[in-house]
Every structure is written in structure tokens, then in C-alpha cells.
Amino acid sequence: MPEIIFIILILVIAAILYTALKKKTPLTQPDFQTEKQILGEQVLFYKRLTAEEKLRFEESLQLFLQKVRITGVKTIVEDMDRVFIAAAAIIPIFAFKGWEYRNIHEVLLYPDSFDKDYHIEGHGRDTLGMVGNGPMQNVMILSQHDLRNGFLNHTDKSNTAIHEFVHLVDKTDGDTDGVPEALLPHKYSMPWLKRIHEEIQQIKSGKSDINPYAATSEAEFLAVVAEYFFEQPHLMKQKHPGLFELLEQIFTPPAAQ
Numbered sequence: 504m505p506e507i508i509f510i511i512l513i514l515v516i517a518a519i520l521y522t523a524l525k526k527k528t529p530l531t532q533p534d535f536q537t538e539k540q541i542l543g544e545q546v547l548f549y550k551r552l553t554a555e556e557k558l559r560f561e562e563s564l565q566l567f568l569q570k571v572r573i574t575g576v577k578t579i580v581e582d583m584d585r586v587f588i589a590a591a592a593i594i595p596i597f598a599f600k601g602w603e604y605r606n607i608h609e610v611l612l613y614p615d616s617f618d619k620d621y622h623i624e625g626h627g628r629d630t631l632g633m634v635g636n637g638p639m640q641n642v643m644i645l646s647q648h649d650l651r652n653g654f655l656n657h658t659d660k661s662n663t664a665i666h667e668f669v670h671l672v673d674k675t676d677g678d679t680d681g682v683p684e685a686l687l688p689h690k691y692s693m694p695w696l697k698r699i700h701e702e703i704q705q706i707k708s709g710k711s712d713i714n715p716y717a718a719t720s721e722a723e724f725l726a727v728v729a730e731y732f733f734e735q736p737h738l739m740k741q742k743h744p745g746l747f748e749l750l751e752q753i754f755t756p757p758a759a760q
């Protein structure tokens with residue numbers, strides 16, 4: 504009789520362990536050729552790089568995927584999703600060699616917008632992607648549909664995943680306030696804030712081609728114009744030269760300017 508109890512106990516422990524292990528998605532990476540192919544075909548930022556920069560981009564991408572787990576919620580994570588998420592993480596800080604994200608360890612991928620599944624305040628842009636707070640600290644949530652759309656559509660000025668990673672970079676100094684102190688030397692923060700408020704006025708008066716969601720707050724302004732800056736830099740330079748120049752200052756380390 505005691506043997507049976509012992510066997511049952513072992514089986515119960517095995518079942519618990521199995522369930523616990525199954526929940527953890529392994530850190531998988533696309534193979535190198537697949538990764539290069541997806542980058543070369545779909546990631547405009549990567550396409551514009553020199554051969555040497557492309558290599559550095561690929562290395563940064565692999566490092567990111569070694570550290571950050573990507574988990575599908577009611578959806579399957581494909582190689583394309585992994586490459587897009589890592590590319591969106593690398594793009595905003597690519598000029599800052601050796602930059603490492605310390606405030607993210609997991610990305611949850613939902614099939615579509617998740618305002619119904621995950622109760623968050625407000626509507627609009629951030630129901631397509633968000634950076635978690637409280638118990639969700641260090642976790643980013645993205646909509647798979649919008650993640651893919653951000654990269655597969657080569658003519659628009661939006662990219663949800665880049666938007667969310669810019670919030671994360673902004674948050675590095677403790678505040679998601681539109682002034683990314685980790686990137687922008689202090690002396691530039693006042694001119695930058697002044698510029699934000701001028702541009703928000705333009706948006707509110709209907710005289711701008713910047714997504715009106717940028718007028719929500721300073722933090723949203725930074726994230727939205729960064730999408731435009733990284734997706735269509737030539738168009739932004741032509742339509743908003745002053746803003747373009749300030750964004751170049753933000754996203755380029757002082758030594759490289």
C-alpha cells in the first residue's frame with residue numbers, strides 16, 4: 504500500500520513540474536539566414552544601413568533575443584514576429600553602441616488589440632502596444648497584427664513596436680515623460696520641450712501630417728514622432744526639418760554628431 508501512495512505522489516509531482524515547465528516558452532531564435540532574409544526584405548531601417556552596420560544590427564538583434572522571452576497569448580509566435588520585435592528594440596538605440604535594455608525581460612504577443620483582454624486606461628495607440636507597470640513591470644504587450652503591419656507596410660509613418668520601445672527608452676530615467684534623459688544631454692531638454700509644445704499646437708490646429716495621437720502628451724509625442732523619424736526619415740526631413748534635427752540629436756550619441 505505505501506508503494507502505491509509513493510507512486511501516486513511521484514506522478515503528481517511530475518505532473519506539476521511538467522505544467523510549470525510547459526508554461527515557460529523557450530528562448531528561441533530564428534536561424535541566421537531566415538533572420539537576414541526577413542530583415543533584408545521587410546525592415547526599411549536595416550536596408551538603409553551599410554554592410555558593416557548591418558552586421559552590428561544582426562549581432563544586437565541576436566543578443567536581444569537571447570535575453571528577452573517572447574510569448575504568444577492565444578497566438579503562435581513566428582520567426583517574423585521575433586525578428587520584428589528585436590528590430591523594433593534595436594532601431595531607436597542602434598547609434599548607442601553597447602546599449603542594453605535593463606527594463607524588459609518578456610514581450611507578450613496578443614493576436615490583435617488587447618483592450619478587452621487586458622484592462623488598460625484609455626484608447627487609441629496604446630491598445631495596440633504597451634509597456635507594463637506594477638506587477639507587469641519589465642513586460643511589454645504587443646498586438647501581433649499591428650507589429651506585423653508596422654513593418655510590412657513600407658509607405659506609412661507608423662510602427663507600433665518602435666513606438667513602445669521608445670516609451671521604454673524614455674522610461675530608463677524613471678519617468679515616461681517625453682524627455683529621454685538617457686539619450687538627450689540635459690541642456691537640450693528645454694528646447695526639446697518647447698518644440699514639442701509648438702508641434703502639438705500645429706497638430707491641434709490641423710496643420711500637421713503627424714498622427715494626432717502625438718498631441719495626447721509629451722511622452723506620446725516622442726513615441727509617435729520617433730515612429731515617423733525611423734520609418735520615413737526623408738519625408739520628415741523635408742516636411743519638418745527643425746523637428747528632424749532635434750530627433751537626430753536625441754537618437755545619435757553626442758560623440759557621433
Ligand SMILES: [Zn+2]
Pocket residue numbers: 628629666670722723726
Ligand atoms: Zn504610447
